[in-house]
Amino acid sequence: MRDPFSPFIYDLSDRVALVTGASSGLGARMAKVLAAHGAKVALAARRVDKLSELKAEIERRGGTAMAVELDVTSEAQTIAAYDAIESSLGPVDTVIANAGIAMDKGRATDNPIEDFDTTYNVNLKGVFLTAREGAKRMIEAGSRDSERGRIVMISSITSFDISPHLAFYSATKAGVSQMGRVLAHDWARMGVNVNMIAPGYIQTEINDGMFDTPAGQKMLAGWPRRRVIDSDALDGVVLYLCSDQSRQITGTVTTVDDGQALN
Ligand code: NAD
Numbered sequence: 001m002r003d004p005f006s007p008f009i010y011d012l013s014d015r016v017a018l019v020t021g022a023s024s025g026l027g028a029r030m031a032k033v034l035a036a037h038g039a040k041v042a043l044a045a046r047r048v049d050k051l052s053e054l055k056a057e058i059e060r061r062g063g064t065a066m067a068v069e070l071d072v073t074s075e076a077q078t079i080a081a082y083d084a085i086e087s088s089l090g091p092v093d094t095v096i097a098n099a100g101i102a103m104d105k106g107r108a109t110d111n112p113i114e115d116f117d118t119t120y121n122v123n124l125k126g127v128f129l130t131a132r133e134g135a136k137r138m139i140e141a142g143s144r145d146s147e148r149g150r151i152v153m154i155s156s157i158t159s160f161d162i163s164p165h166l167a168f169y170s171a172t173k174a175g176v177s178q179m180g181r182v183l184a185h186d187w188a189r190m191g192v193n194v195n196m197i198a199p200g201y202i203q204t205e206i207n208d209g210m211f212d213t214p215a216g217q218k219m220l221a222g223w224p225r226r227r228v229i230d231s232d233a234l235d236g237v238v239l240y241l242c243s244d245q246s247r248q249i250t251g252t253v254t255t256v257d258d259g260q261a262l263n
Contacts, residue, residue, distance in 0.1 A: 002245075010239040013038030015148075016089045017242065018082070020072050020130050021099030023050035025204030026154065026234065030096055033235045034242065035063030039094060042085040044070035064089070072099045072126030078133050091141040094242045095134035097127040097153040102169045102206050116168050123172035124179070127153050131183055131194065139190045149192030150242045153180045155253060157200045161261040164215065173198075177253045184251030193250035195241045200257025202229045223260045233258065 017034045021027040023045035035041045035058045043051045043065055051067035058065040066088050070081040085092055101122045103115045131151050143149035158166055159173040177196050184194035201207060201219075210216040211228060220226055233256050240246050241254075255261065 010037045010243045012242060015039040015094045016092050017094035018042045018044060018085060018092045019096040019098060020044045020070060022054060023047040025206060026202065027098040028054055029231055030098065030238050032058060033238060035065060037239060040064040040089045042066050042068055042089060044068045044081055046071050072130055073121040075129050078129045082133050082137060091137055092134055093138055093148050093150065095130060095151045097130040099126055100154060102166060104165045106165055108167045119168040119172055124175045127176055128179065135187050135192045138192050143191035147191040147247050148244065151192060151194045152238060152241045153196045155196045155198040157198050157255060157257045157261045159198055181251045188250060193246065195249060196253040197234060197237055198253050198255045199234060200229050200260035202231055222263050224262055225258055229258045
C-alpha cells in the first residue's frame with residue numbers, strides 16, 4: 001500500500017514498453033513520454049526510417065529505445081517483433097496498441113468495400129494481435145503474481161459519438177472499446193490490465209488537412225471549446241495506465257476529448 005504522504009511519481013524504469021504505430025502522431029508522443037519516465041521503449045511501425053529518427057531523439061534525451069519493423073495486421077510479424085524486443089530489451093510488460101488508420105471517402109454509399117477490410121485489419125485485428133501476443137508473454141513471465149501487466153488500446157470518441165463519413169472507422173473503434181473490456185475480463189486473474197483511451201480530435205497525420213475543409217470547420221464550430229486537443233492531452237492518462245499505481249484499474253475506457261463529444 002502506498003504511503004498517502006509520498007508524492008505520486010510515475011517511475012517506469014523497470015518496464016519494457018511496446019508502442020505500435022510509433023512512427024508518427026500519438027504513438028511517437030507516447031513513446032517519448034514513456035521513455036522520459038524510464039521505460040525502455042520498443043518503437044514498432046512499418047516505416048523504419050521514421051523510427052530510427054525517433055530512436056535517436058529518445059537516446060539523445062537519455063532514454064532507451066529500439067526500432068522494430070511491424071505491420072500489425074500480420075500475426076507472424078507480431079510474434080517476430082516480440083521475439084526481437086525480448087532479446088534486446090527483455091520481456092514486454094507494457095503494451096500500447098496504437099496503430100490505426102482512417103479512410104474518409106465521403107458518404108457510406110460511396111465507400112469501397114475493400115476499405116472496410118483494410119480498416120478492420122489494422123484497427124481491430126491488428127490491435128487484437130498486438131494485445132494477445134503481449135498478454136501471452138506477460139502471463140508466461142509471471143504477471144499473475146506480479147500484477148504488472150499493462151495493455152492500453154487506443155479507441156476514439158467515434159466509438160460512441162457520430163463522426164460523418166467514418167462508418168468503418170467508428171465501427172472498429174467501438175470494437176476496440178468492447179473487445180478490450182472482454183480481454184480485461186479474460187486476463188483479470190492473470191495480472192494483465194487492459195484499458196482503453198478514447199481520444200477526441202488531435203491534429204496528426206490521420207486527419208491531416210481536415211480542419212481546413214468546410215466539413216472540418218463545421219465540426220470545430222460544433223464543439224463546446226471550438227478547438228482540437230493539444231497533443232500533450234493524453235500524457236498523464238497513458239503514464240497512469242502504464243504504471244504500478246493503476247494495479248486495480250482494468251476494463252475501463254477513458255475519454256480524453258476536451259468536451260468534444262458534449263455536443
Ligand atoms: P497517425 O496517422 O499519425 O498514426 C497512426 C500510426 O499507425 C502511423 O504511424 C501509421 O504508420 C501506423 N500504422 C498504420 N497502419 C499500420 C500497420 N498496418 N502496422 C503498423 N503501423 C501502422 O495518427 P494518430 O492520430 O497518431 O493515430 C494514432 C491512434 O490514435 C490511431 O489508432 C487513431 O485511430 C487514434 N486516434 C486518433 C485521433 C486523432 O484525432 N488524432 C483521435 C482518436 C483516436
